Amino acid sequence: MRSKRFESLEERPVNRETFIEPWAEAGLTVISSPHDPSPSLRIENGMVTEMDGVPREQFDLLDHFIARHALDLETADHSMGLPSPDIARMLVDINVPRAEVLRVTCGCTAAKLVDIVRHMNVLEMMMGLTKMRARRTPANQAHITNRLEHPALLAADAAEAALRGFKEIETTVGVTRYAPLNALAILIGSQTGRGGVLTQCSVEEATNLQLGFSGLTTYSETLSVYGTERAFIDGDDTPWSKAFLCAAYASRGVKTRFTSGTGSEALMGHSQGKSMLYLEARCLLVTRGAGSQGSQNGSISCVALPESLPGGVRVILAENLLAAMLGLEVAAGNDALASHSDIRKTAKLMCQFLPGADFVTSGYGGIPRYDNMFAGGNFDVSELDDWYVLQRDLQVDGGIVPVREEDVLRVRQRAARAIQSLFEAFDFAPISESEVQAATAAWSSEEMPHRDRLMDIKVARLMVDGTLTVVDVIRALSEAGFHDVAANILELQRRRVAGDCLQPAAIFDDGFELLSALTDPNDYGGPGTGYRVEGRRWSALQELRQVRDPRSYAEELSPPETQPWLEEIGPALRSDSLEVIIAVGPAFGAEMGRTVGGLSHRDVLNSMVHGVRDEGVPARVVRVHHTSDCAFIGHAGAKLSGSGVAVGIQSKGTTVIHHRDLDPLENLELFSQAPNLDLDTYRQIGRNAARYALGEPTEPVPVRIDSTARLRLIVQTLLLHLRETRQIDADRPPTELRLLPKEQWDGDRPDSEQDGKTS
Amino acid sequence: METDPIRSKTERPLSELTLESVVAGEVTPEDLSIGAETLRRQADAVEAAGYRQVSQNLRRAAELTLLSNQEVLEIYKALRPGRATHAGLLEIADRLESGLGAPLTASLIREAAEVYLLRGIAK
Numbered sequence: 001m002r003s004k005r006f007e008s009l010e011e012r013p014v015n016r017e018t019f020i021e022p023w024a025e026a027g028l029t030v031i032s033s034p035h036d037p038s039p040s041l042r043i044e045n046g047m048v049t050e051m052d053g054v055p056r057e058q059f060d061l062l063d064h065f066i067a068r069h070a071l072d073l074e075t076a077d078h079s080m081g082l083p084s085p086d087i088a089r090m091l092v093d094i095n096v097p098r099a100e101v102l103r104v105t106c107g108c109t110a111a112k113l114v115d116i117v118r119h120m121n122v123l124e125m126m127m128g129l130t131k132m133r134a135r136r137t138p139a140n141q142a143h144i145t146n147r148l149e150h151p152a153l154l155a156a157d158a159a160e161a162a163l164r165g166f167k168e169i170e171t172t173v174g175v176t177r178y179a180p181l182n183a184l185a186i187l188i189g190s191q192t193g194r195g196g197v198l199t200q201c202s203v204e205e206a207t208n209l210q211l212g213f214s215g216l217t218t219y220s221e222t223l224s225v226y227g228t229e230r231a232f233i234d235g236d237d238t239p240w241s242k243a244f245l246c247a248a249y250a251s252r253g254v255k256t257r258f259t260s261g262t263g264s265e266a267l268m269g270h271s272q273g274k275s276m277l278y279l280e281a282r283c284l285l286v287t288r289g290a291g292s293q294g295s296q297n298g299s300i301s302c303v304a305l306p307e308s309l310p311g312g313v314r315v316i317l318a319e320n321l322l323a324a325m326l327g328l329e330v331a332a333g334n335d336a337l338a339s340h341s342d343i344r345k346t347a348k349l350m351c352q353f354l355p356g357a358d359f360v361t362s363g364y365g366g367i368p369r370y371d372n373m374f375a376g377g378n379f380d381v382s383e384l385d386d387w388y389v390l391q392r393d394l395q396v397d398g399g400i401v402p403v404r405e406e407d408v409l410r411v412r413q414r415a416a417r418a419i420q421s422l423f424e425a426f427d428f429a430p431i432s433e434s435e436v437q438a439a440t441a442a443w444s445s446e447e448m449p450h451r452d453r454l455m456d457i458k459v460a461r462l463m464v465d466g467t468l469t470v471v472d473v474i475r476a477l478s479e480a481g482f483h484d485v486a487a488n489i490l491e492l493q494r495r496r497v498a499g500d501c502l503q504p505a506a507i508f509d510d511g512f513e514l515l516s517a518l519t520d521p522n523d524y525g526g527p528g529t530g531y532r533v534e535g536r537r538w539s540a541l542q543e544l545r546q547v548r549d550p551r552s553y554a555e556e557l558s559p560p561e562t563q564p565w566l567e568e569i570g571p572a573l574r575s576d577s578l579e580v581i582i583a584v585g586p587a588f589g590a591e592m593g594r595t596v597g598g599l600s601h602r603d604v605l606n607s608m609v610h611g612v613r614d615e616g617v618p619a620r621v622v623r624v625h626h627t628s629d630c631a632f633i634g635h636a637g638a639k640l641s642g643s644g645v646a647v648g649i650q651s652k653g654t655t656v657i658h659h660r661d662l663d664p665l666e667n668l669e670l671f672s673q674a675p676n677l678d679l680d681t682y683r684q685i686g687r688n689a690a691r692y693a694l695g696e697p698t699e700p701v702p703v704r705i706d707s708t709a710r711l712r713l714i715v716q717t718l719l720l721h722l723r724e725t726r727q728i729d730a731d732r733p734p735t736e737l738r739l740l741p742k743e744q745w746d747g748d749r750p751d752s753e754q755d756g757k758t759s
Numbered sequence: 760m761e762t763d764p765i766r767s768k769t770e771r772p773l774s775e776l777t778l779e780s781v782v783a784g785e786v787t788p789e790d791l792s793i794g795a796e797t798l799r800r801q802a803d804a805v806e807a808a809g810y811r812q813v814s815q816n817l818r819r820a821a822e823l824t825l826l827s828n829q830e831v832l833e834i835y836k837a838l839r840p841g842r843a844t845h846a847g848l849l850e851i852a853d854r855l856e857s858g859l860g861a862p863l864t865a866s867l868i869r870e871a872a873e874v875y876l877l878r879g880i881a882k
Binding site: 060061064065068069070072099102205206209210213215229233236237238240241243244245246247248249250251252253288289290291292293327469470471474475478479483486487490493494496497498499502503504517518521 | 768782792793804808811814826831836838840867870875880
């Protein structure tokens with residue numbers, strides 16, 4: 001036998017993922033492999049002679065590099081001598097400032113670093129990241145690519161991402177020869193959307209370096225490092241070649257960030273049985289030793305590997321924290337698809353989103369997943385509104401700001417036109433008007449007109465072989481009337497000349513304001529300190545286009561009746577005859593005209609009147625003025641009713657069948673979920689009320705159950721109720737109402753054909 | 760204390776690098792390149808803020824401003840595993856030190872030569 005519940009659970013998105021037990025020999029442990037070394041460090045005459053149990057004679061490439069460059073030897077003895085739990089406590093202690101923690105952690109070996117974070121739970125690690133990240137202001141990075149490598153679409157997408165506030169934009173290529181054009185397209189696009197966005201085109205190192213040299217890119221995070229010698233060599237590099245490369249980029253004013261992440265060594269078959277976090281700690285020490293200002297880590301493309309193991313998501317956060325503990329800028333991952341399950345994906349995101357990171361993601365898809373050439377992407381344009389709502393919910397800055405549709409269309413079109421003009425000026429294959437229009441409005445590259453890509457490939461090399469330079473780009477854009485875009489690209493070059501991008505954790509805010517670990521150092525020291533989402537930024541994060549003004553929304557939901565159809569004919573008197581009273585709330589059919597379910601009050605009342613008459617009982621309509629509460633409206637009606645039975649209805653549609661002998665908060669039947677009531681239900685309510693009046697056995701009215709109604713409509717319910725409550729006249733007794741003859745009503749009503757009777 | 764204006768690799772002050780001068784054809788790509796002095800100034804600032812390794816990288820970068828793109832690419836290639844002999848790397852280091860006044864980069868390359876030999880990844 002199979003349990004239907006288990007069968008159903010097996011279909012859940014989370015069960016499309018693979019979960020395995022740890023297997024240390026294959027490198028499949030996230031932390032604390034039995035093959036991980038214990039922390040140790042011996043320094044003799046200023047030289048490291050033993051590190052993490054390995055004597056100098058047995059050092060591999062990484063050990064040699066780390067021992068010579070990464071450790072702060074003057075403090076190392078002290079650091080290594082402190083108990084790891086004490087250092088872990090320093091990380092979460094708001095009274096120990098970041099700089100003081102750095103003095104300790106920067107003297108720690110890889111095994112020691114792991115031993116420190118081993119004592120921390122996820123919440124403590126998040127506290128650590130909040131305090132230890134380099135830059136005070138968190139930021140976010142976007143991926144901009146498309147399957148066609150269409151230059152106008154790349155420019156438009158980059159412009160939109162820049163407008164949304166991404167501080168770095170990264171592209172890549174399907175075909176390497178496109179790289180210069182792609183880099184050019186996102187440079188122009190980004191500087192159209194917002195001046196100061198840093199850009200890069202992720203390609204093989206040599207090409208990447210050329211792009212940086214040419215001024216087409218301003219940062220590079222392609223410098224991959226690995227935690228074992230074999231994996232490093234398989235990556236065709238050494239710590240020294242990477243260190244040289246890092247200096248090479250800096251020599252042209254280009255920001256660099258190394259990249260590493262848990263699981264890569266195991267995937268390459270070279271884990272040596274070590275845990276993923278231990279190997280990542282080695283990567284980060286190499287990164288620091290090479291003088292890279294930062295690290296892109298958080299498992300990155302291997303994310304599903306640590307996630308297959310117990311504690312994997314915790315350890316991904318631990319890697320981010322380790323990077324911050326070494327003073328590195330952290331671009332914290334969340335870029336590669338982390339789960340089929342939205343719940344799991346979001347839970348993992350919170351580890352970086354809540355504490356804030358220098359870059360909360362190291363690549364948010366500013367394009368649909370279909371067009372993401374970085375193997376899919378974790379979050380994409382379809383989830384932007386979710387991201388905005390999370391920022392607003394939690395008062396957390398996830399690095400982007402809400403934008404208006406017209407502004408997005410404007411910058412997209414301008415970016416597409418800018419690159420169109422440039423192609424014209426350079427005599428490249430023309431970008432047509434239809435390409436510009438398609439790029440402006442596009443969801444994805446599927447909507448782009450056909451383009452001769454061979455022609456683009458031909459000209460792409462002109463951008464790196466010196467035939468055309470960024471100076472030519474600036475001049476051509478300016479001459480074509482794109483002075484602002486030209487000025488922004490020039491300013492970016494001037495900032496390269498000034499070396500501003502080279503400070504740790506450097507980004508440019510609006511107006512090219514440099515935010516770095518030097519100009520905007522993280523000064524978190526507990527509540528009320530550090531980065532706070534407040535003031536103008538908090539206002540900006542609240543301004544979602546979906547947000548309504550509740551004052552006008554209530555009126556929009558239930559506008560007043562323009563043509564009167566209910567007439568007050570005097571005080572409502574108590575009667576002795578067989579009847580059902582329908583008691584309506586103070587605003588019903590007057591100041592308000594619709595229920596929360598969108599039904600017109602006229603139709604609702606008509607249905608109930610007809611329902612009562614279906615059973616051969618007369619209906620009398622009264623308005624209650626002294627209360628807006630459903631139970632009391634119904635009870636007030638019941639007290640006037642000859643039969644003792646009344647239906648009470650609020651303007652928002654909530655309905656009760658009441659009897660005068662019951663206490664006000666008792667009832668015969670209560671229909672508390674107004675959105676689930678339709679006209680048939682209201683008619684059935686009328687019938688049931690009549691049957692109670694006749695003393696006949698009565699089945700309760702069946703009601704539709706919609707578990708989302710409250711979620712969807714609680715605000716509307718509140719606003720409508722408030723609107724009615726404001727119509728209360730506490731001293732006024734109920735009045736009798738007459739439905740004006742139907743020829744004076746406008747519009748169609750249900751039942752009008754089958755029943756011509758009026759009150 | 761008055762500080763000197765930031766100058767490009769070609770010794771032009773930043774204030775000269777305007778959109779007007781670019782449009783007038785008075786700015787070359789070299790004018791938009793960072794100079795060694797600026798890199799050393801940034802290195803000082805970064806070091807003062809406690810980022811020793813980043814500052815050392817910027818000091819090496821200052822040396823590399825004197826090398827052409829092609830020379831930089833060639834040294835990078837030589838440093839990749841198995842590309843250059845121990846002697847070949849030392850030769851590059853000597854050239855950098857004596858010929859180009861790049862002692863810090865030279866020292867990094869000498870160190871690579873030594874470790875590559877130990878680990879058997881020199882050619």
